[in-house]
Amino acid sequence: MRFNTALLHGEFGADGKTGATTTPIYQSSAFEQETAEKLENVFNGREPGFIYTRIGNPTIDAFERRISFLEGGTGAVACASGMSAATLALLNIVRSGEEIVSGSGIFGGTYSLFGCLEDLGIVTRYAGDNSARSFRENINEKTRAIYIETIGNPKLDVYDIKELAELAHSHGIPLIVDNTVTTPYLVKPLSLGADIVIHSTSKYINGSGNSIGGIIIDGGRFKWDFEKYPSLKPYKKFGNFTYLAKLRKTIFKDFGACMSPFNAYLSSLGLETMALRLDRLCSNALQLAKVLETHSKIKAVNYPGLESSEYHPVAAAQFGDKFGAILTIRVGSRENAFKLINDLKYAYNLSNIGDVRTLVIHPASTIYATNSPVEMERMGVYEDLIRISVGIEDLEDIIADFEQALDKLN
DSSP states (O other): OOHHHHHHHTTOOOOTTTOOSSOOOOOOSBOOOSSHHHHHHHHTTSSOOOOBTTTOOHHHHHHHHHHHHHHTOSEEEEESSHHHHHHHHHHTTOOTTOEEEEOTTOOHHHHHHHHHHHHTTOEEEEOSSSSHHHHHTTOOTTEEEEEEESBOTTTOOBOOHHHHHHHHHHTTOOEEEEOTTTHHHHOOGGGGTOSEEEEETTTTTTOSSOOOOEEEEEOSOOOOOTTTSGGGGGGGGGGGGHHHHHHHHTHHHHHOOBOOHHHHHHHHHHHTTHHHHHHHHHHHHHHHHHHHHTOTTOSEEEOTTSTTSTTHHHHHHHHTTOOOSEEEEEOSSHHHHHHHHHHOSSSEESSOOSOSSOEEEOGGGTTTTTSOHHHHHHTTOOTTEEEEEOOSSOHHHHHHHHHHHHHTOO
């Protein structure tokens, strides 16, 4: 089954009772069972069924199965947001006094999260660059996970997933990969050795900017050391589902960060056109990057699809001929960045990526406003930098819009 077919038919078909070809929205808080014995069995996992939407819901379950199938996982847990997915994925296995090693170009919200985890006694160490050596230098006996993004946002750094998976496994720890920016259409991290994949489904999976969500997918192949990860030990009877069983039965249930049925429905609809959208988005982004790279009023263009990018070789090896739909430009000053954004006619100035519309933002004054200059530089953020999330508009219109705005700069 090829990818577009899998988007429509993988772990999905018409409803057996009604023939409906879209997943019904089960907008119910709880689900009645015929007998007290049946409810007891469902509560204790002896029979399948739904109890309470905070724990599970048919609409959400259908979405989870579809994403797990696309990523090649054993199962998935959908969450209220991408941030809740990142939080729960880590807290499921990392405890106070333990550490994470992360790529430095991570999303600002995730960087902020790692700061919050420090208040819980969990330390994050940042690799200085994208080399395995840099990650290896930060691993110690307290390390419990390596965390990366397939393409950093907005640094746009790219990591060799297979190499980092081998490094992680040599130290008996899992590799967790945020696949939001690329989606399984460009790369399937689990097939390259990663152990856990997360997404902000609000972005390219949904595609229309109409709902927030996140998801955690487990590959089910990591061999957990229950001395190193004692909180998983009570769930080892679940075999390949150890991680997911512990996640769903404890921290996911107890934190209450569940996806809403309506958002699962909207995300399922968006999912079906994901590959079609990404074909156009990636093509537009590459062509726009090439045009802007030659413009006299732009100081630098960063896009892994450009041969001038230091990350192009590893990106080409992992993603083929598609490099995502995000690029950044530097225009010399904060004032120029603001003027350019204000003079654009089609691009929306807002804090999101992955929409069908072209979106722009000045990261330094918004998402990263509370970070220090050193932290911002580590994450690839500068005062004159603009992040562009390219949309599906006609390429000629996108280019013309940026050119007319650039022409107005001094």
